[in-house]
Amino acid sequence: MLQRPSYPAQGYATAGQASPSLPPTSLAGLPVGGSQPISMLEVSIQRLEDIVDQETTALKQRETIDLKAFNDRKSQALLELTRWMRNVQSVEANPEIAARIGRLKEKLLANQAVLKLHLEAVREISTSMADAIRQSESDGTYTQSISSAYRQL
Numbered sequence: 811m812l813q814r815p816s817y818p819a820q821g822y823a824t825a826g827q828a829s830p831s832l833p834p835t836s837l838a839g840l841p842v843g844g845s846q847p848i849s850m851l852e853v854s855i856q857r858l859e860d861i862v863d864q865e866t867t868a869l870k871q872r873e874t875i876d877l878k879a880f881n882d883r884k885s886q887a888l889l890e891l892t893r894w895m896r897n898v899q900s901v902e903a904n905p906e907i908a909a910r911i912g913r914l915k916e917k918l919l920a921n922q923a924v925l926k927l928h929l930e931a932v933r934e935i936s937t938s939m940a941d942a943i944r945q946s947e948s949d950g951t952y953t954q955s956i957s958s959a960y961r962q963l
Contacts, residue, residue, distance in 0.1 A: 858887040
């Protein structure tokens with residue numbers, strides 16, 4: 811029979827149990843705020859904000875990152891957020907949720923701008939490299955300088 815590992819002995823807190831370095835958690839392992847748990851919609855928004863912030867910061871600091879992994883994480887978090895949004899009747903009626911979504915949109919726009927800049931730089935570098943390779947492999951047979959010299963005759 812499989813036995814469940816003893817997390818508290820390994821430094822982990824179980825559901826509802828406090829840890830010196832971690833906030834208290836609900837039975838689902840989610841943070842508990844005051845007397846009521848944070849809604850799943852807010853957790854989804856926070857998760858997506860965190861991913862976007864991590865990617866934006868890494869790109870601004872010119873760190874080497876796995877863009878596909880970030881894209882996969884953002885896609886998954888957006889799917890989760892979309893599913894929770896379907897379950898909530900009036901997001902617009904809740905000013906706190908509306909404000910969080912507004913902040914998320916701002917973060918997504920900033921992330922989009924940084925990604926666009928990054929992709930433009932990659933495109934410029936790859937074009938320069940392709941031109942250099944093409945020039946180094948060319949024997950000069952089909953260059954413009956020959957055709958323009960021929961026109962002068």
